[in-house]
């Protein structure tokens with residue numbers, strides 16, 4: 001529950017200081033408190049699971065066309081309130097308003113895409129001796145969702161929309177740093193006609209509410225996005241009750257630029273692919289692999305692109321990069337770009353309050369060095385030279401992660417060979433995009449388990465049932 005008006009000033013918010021269990025929600029661009037929210041604990045999590053369990057039978061039994069209509073209504077309402085939600089997300093997550101608007105469009109599109117799913121759900125009939133066998137996709141029941149602070153509502157929608165379409169009820173735990181749009185969504189869902197208890201949001205610490213969702217015997221599945229370290233703990237915790245788990249974890253993706261590519265296009269696109277969302281993006285192409293013969297011209301074009309980036313007030317329409325999410329995150333990011341780090345390009349960042357960090361390029365760097373091996377989750381790119389195609393693929397795959405990646409070349413056959421050889425869930429050719437509502441997204445290796453988005457995501461929110469019907473006496 002949000003205790004203060006979102007537009008309230010700090011003095012207004014301070015009236016809640018007497019309540020012990022509150023989350024003070026900060027605006028990363030100003031370091032000011034923008035809202036106070038009741039902090040949930042185990043008791044509130046259990047109550048949310050109980051509400052979801054009670055709401056489950058009627059939501060799963062609702063006629064497919066009715067469920068579809070309600071989800072379309074939610075998509076309409078999200079579209080209608082897009083600007084309001086975008087502003088809230090931009091302030092709370094420190095992201096440029098133009099990006100936040102795009103994210104809110106994606107949220108509505110995601111609900112719209114899965115709104116059609118209830119009426120498209122089909123099974124198979126399998127001929128067998130003495131009768132017929134039919135398969136059905138059954139909802140799991142209560143699904144727990146744990147989401148991070150980098151794309152708060154977008155990542156929630158990737159889980160909520162298919163889960164609800166498949167007939168599940170949900171308990172969503174947003175990150176404590178960014179709970180506001182999730183709490184709004186809970187309200188909007190009710191207003192759009194989703195029955196009480198179907199969508200429940202608990203805003204509280206991961207180590208308390210998230211952990212409880214993972215342990216709770218009435219939660220059938222946990223869908224998680226966040227760090228590989230926490231994901232590992234969730235997979236281990238879920239084993240106790242044999243919960244279904246999908247994990248969307250970290251990344252250290254390669255952006256492979258061959259010498260025969262359109263270098264200007266590759267260099268113009270590279271900054272947003274790693275500095276977008278201030279680098280706090282699991283898909284960030286934070287390792288830019290450049291064929292050695294093209295290194296100088298690429299670096300020149302990259303420098304011009306980084307210099308022209310507009311870093312500043314998230315609510316300014318022209319802003320391309322905002323602050324980091326927190327002081328802790330800034331400290332972590334800075335640790336990769338100090339001391340002996342070969343800083344080749346450093347862009348601008350505002351002074352004063354706010355968790356600012358300038359877009360930074362380390363070059364040339366070896367894939368064995370710490371900035372190239374660890375997920376920095378900030379605006380720090382590593383440029384790694386390579387010799388030839390074999391070398392590029394070897395370096396791209398020399399990581400524990402495998403989430404996304406890109407290949408830039410004018411040679412179509414080489415592009416496809418490289419894309420197929422990269423051990424990663426989503427690879428783009430002559431583009432740095434990774435995510436579309438209608439196509440699958442997820443990781444190889446330690447970047448995760450399972451897929452989100454696209455038609456296949458529905459399978460992760462259902463169990464396959466087979467029913468045998470004897471037709472012979």
Ligand code: NDP
Nearest residue numbers: 147148175176205206207210211226227230249250282377
């Ligand atoms: P976390 O993985 O800690 O947080 C992600 C979500 O998990 C949050 O909702 C968090 O809750 C929750 N959580 C934390 N601990 C537990 C637990 N024991 N059981 C269940 N849920 C838990 O990421 P951080 O926010 O700490 O970021 C650290 C690093 O993780 C980043 O620097 C980045 O490298 C990576 N990261 C990757 C993301 C991705 O999209 N792949 C997203 C975010 C981070 P709460 O924060 O409220 O305590």
